[in-house]
Amino acid sequence: MIWFILFCVLLFVAVLSLLVLKTVRVKNSYTGKVSFNFKGVHKILPSKLLWAVIGTFILIYCASILLPIVWMFLNSVKGDIDFELNSYGFPKKWLFENFAIVLQKFEIKTGARSYGVFDMLFNSIIYSCGNPFVSLFWIYSMAYVMSRFKWLGGKILYSLGVFLMLVSITGSSASTMIIYQKIGLYDNLYLNIIMPPSTAFSGMYFMIIYGACKSISMTYSEAAYIDGANEYRVMFTVILPMVLPTLCTIYVLTFLGLWNNYESFLVWYPSTPNLAYGLYRFQYLNAGSEGLSTPQVLAGMFMVMIPSVLLYLATQKIMKSNFVVGGLKG
Amino acid sequence: MENIVIKKEKMPLKRKLFIASIVTIPLLSFAFFYVYINFNSFLLAFQKIDVNENYSFVGFDNFKTFFDTILTGSDAGLAFTNSLKNFWTTFLISTPLYILFAYYIARKMPGERLLFTVVMLPSAVSTFVYALCYKKFVEVSLQDIMRSMGVFDFPQLISHPDYCNFNNLFFSVWISFGSNVLIFSNAMNAVDKEILESAMIDGANDRVQFFGIVMPLIWPTFTTYCVTGLTGMFTWSGALMTFYMYDAPRHIWGLGYYFTVTIKNTGSIGYMNYPMVATAGLFVTIISTPLVFGAKWVMNKLDKTID
Numbered sequence A: 001m002i003w004f005i006l007f008c009v010l011l012f013v014a015v016l017s018l019l020v021l022k023t024v025r026v027k028n029s030y031t032g033k034v035s036f037n038f039k040g041v042h043k044i045l046p047s048k049l050l051w052a053v054i055g056t057f058i059l060i061y062c063a064s065i066l067l068p069i070v071w072m073f074l075n076s077v078k079g080d081i082d083f084e085l086n087s088y089g090f091p092k093k094w095l096f097e098n099f100a101i102v103l104q105k106f107e108i109k110t111g112a113r114s115y116g117v118f119d120m121l122f123n124s125i126i127y128s129c130g131n132p133f134v135s136l137f138w139i140y141s142m143a144y145v146m147s148r149f150k151w152l153g154g155k156i157l158y159s160l161g162v163f164l165m166l167v168s169i170t171g172s173s174a175s176t177m178i179i180y181q182k183i184g185l186y187d188n189l190y191l192n193i194i195m196p197p198s199t200a201f202s203g204m205y206f207m208i209i210y211g212a213c214k215s216i217s218m219t220y221s222e223a224a225y226i227d228g229a230n231e232y233r234v235m236f237t238v239i240l241p242m243v244l245p246t247l248c249t250i251y252v253l254t255f256l257g258l259w260n261n262y263e264s265f266l267v268w269y270p271s272t273p274n275l276a277y278g279l280y281r282f283q284y285l286n287a288g289s290e291g292l293s294t295p296q297v298l299a300g301m302f303m304v305m306i307p308s309v310l311l312y313l314a315t316q317k318i319m320k321s322n323f324v325v326g327g328l329k330g
Numbered sequence B: 001m002e003n004i005v006i007k008k009e010k011m012p013l014k015r016k017l018f019i020a021s022i023v024t025i026p027l028l029s030f031a032f033f034y035v036y037i038n039f040n041s042f043l044l045a046f047q048k049i050d051v052n053e054n055y056s057f058v059g060f061d062n063f064k065t066f067f068d069t070i071l072t073g074s075d076a077g078l079a080f081t082n083s084l085k086n087f088w089t090t091f092l093i094s095t096p097l098y099i100l101f102a103y104y105i106a107r108k109m110p111g112e113r114l115l116f117t118v119v120m121l122p123s124a125v126s127t128f129v130y131a132l133c134y135k136k137f138v139e140v141s142l143q144d145i146m147r148s149m150g151v152f153d154f155p156q157l158i159s160h161p162d163y164c165n166f167n168n169l170f171f172s173v174w175i176s177f178g179s180n181v182l183i184f185s186n187a188m189n190a191v192d193k194e195i196l197e198s199a200m201i202d203g204a205n206d207r208v209q210f211f212g213i214v215m216p217l218i219w220p221t222f223t224t225y226c227v228t229g230l231t232g233m234f235t236w237s238g239a240l241m242t243f244y245m246y247d248a249p250r251h252i253w254g255l256g257y258y259f260t261v262t263i264k265n266t267g268s269i270g271y272m273n274y275p276m277v278a279t280a281g282l283f284v285t286i287i288s289t290p291l292v293f294g295a296k297w298v299m300n301k302l303d304k305t306i307d
Helices: A002-024 A041-076 A080-085 A097-105 A117-148 A152-166 A173-183 A189-194 A204-214 A218-226 A231-259 A263-267 A275-286 A294-322 B013-044 B061-072 B075-106 B112-119 B121-125 B127-148 B164-175 B177-189 B193-201 B206-217 B219-230 B240-244 B255-264 B267-271 B274-306
Strands: A025-027 A034-036 A107-110 A113-116 B047-049 B055-057
Touching: A002 A025, A002 A041, A041 A294, A041 B075, A041 B112, A041 B121, A041 B127, A041 B206, A080 A294, A097 A294, A107 A275, A113 A117, A117 A152, A117 A189, A117 A204, A117 A231, A117 A275, A117 B013, A152 A204, A152 B013, A152 B274, A173 B013, A173 B255, A173 B274, A204 A231, A218 A231, A231 A294, A231 B013, A231 B121, A263 A275, A263 B255, A275 A294, A275 B127, A294 B112, A294 B121, A294 B127, B013 B274, B047 B061, B047 B274, B061 B075, B061 B274, B075 B112, B075 B164, B075 B177, B075 B206, B075 B219, B075 B255, B075 B274, B112 B121, B112 B177, B121 B127, B121 B177, B127 B164, B127 B240, B164 B240, B177 B219, B193 B206, B206 B219, B219 B274, B240 B255, B255 B267, B255 B274
Parallel strands: none
Antiparallel strands: A025 A034, A107 A113, B047 B055
């Protein structure tokens, strides 16, 4: 506890110092030289204290988010006994072979079939890449025809889409389950991936794409029509490249959600596990019975998170700039 | 004076066919997977399914049973009230924190880049990986740490009946910052810097800048956040599925969790509980719709007051 308090105090002092230095920093615009003017620093100090407290709290929060990942990595390279005796320290011996063991041994049995790591990886890739691709294709198509042409149906569909966003119908999962079982969509991952979304003209992502399509000047389309392009050509080769950054941002966000999705597999596709569902099921149903120890399960979890974290780090800047909901006044 | 009649331009047939070719499949999908399924759910709320999977209409009996469970504090009724209580607890705690974190990022305070990268990590890494790590940490390492500090009777937060709800609330708030902070910080970044600079020159302090300029300008974003958030008010379940799979303690079930656990039990016996899911869902839809529209109306009124 004393160490934690000491850590907080040091963090507070560091944040306060940075805040004060930022205020007293003076840059000469001609020479580019940086100097510090500490005159009257006692006057600005009280206003910085609150920000320093907030900054300390926020940095402690950041540490608490990073801690489980560090903890998971350190424990994923431990032996069984090392983990039991020393669960929050550094490993006595770094067992990187835990990762190789997971790749060999980790498997899930669903019905008559058993799925290895690479089968589950295949399902993860197909699901998280295919599903947003199909959904975005239909959402973009609807957004395009509703925003680029003036027709009564487009206006009606837009109003209906807004209405559906506000009216959240709950509890239809029971009905969905009955109907899906009757028509063969239940537990059929691949068929579900190629199905168009039930409301391709509603939802937050539709509204963002609709706004992006509407903001593009009609002169681009008109010029293409004059050059002899047909409707499909204008839609896919003229307008689509212009809204591609927005579509990419949504694709990445959807991909991240689906890569880590285990709940849909738990309820709707239990016989075709992806990596997230495999790990989840393994954790609750099979732990200990198939020869994988807790550190090895943690190694599996660490491997599952690598693709999504890399994708997130690579696309962070796009997300920062392209994700605004609700807009601003004025 | 000569009347000028502007003739509406008629849409060419080719374009009509193009639009039809695009909208046909999504509309068919909507008709079947949204309209038909929800209509069937509506009918299910007034039906009973027996062991032989025969359907019969029972009028409002399912609603009567549902209200009884609310009054007696059992099954769906208990889950309903839990969701409501827990939603408001997390909403009231987390919303000011999202805005504070977002403002910290937008003001480019020390460590803002780290904060921006870190808040989104749980969404990228997966809430479930976090939950499992958290579970292992709380069950094993936290106990070890407490013992090393001389606390020998520290409770198991996840399995102890008195602490499991607190644990679920804490974890849900802790992990939820990601996209919410992103939305608010992006909105705050879009506020014209010149407005803030001129306010600063006029002597406006941090409080005035925040409440007098930033909040009113990002009000549409705040309204969207509140209105869309309210739609989940009656089904909030937190991370119960992640922590407990199907074995969460009954007294902390949320309605969303109740739905999932119930529909997971397929087959004759499982189907018998389906009408209660449809009934609870229909009831929630009926009461949440006017609430959401009411909230939107209030937020828009407040917006005008702020102006």
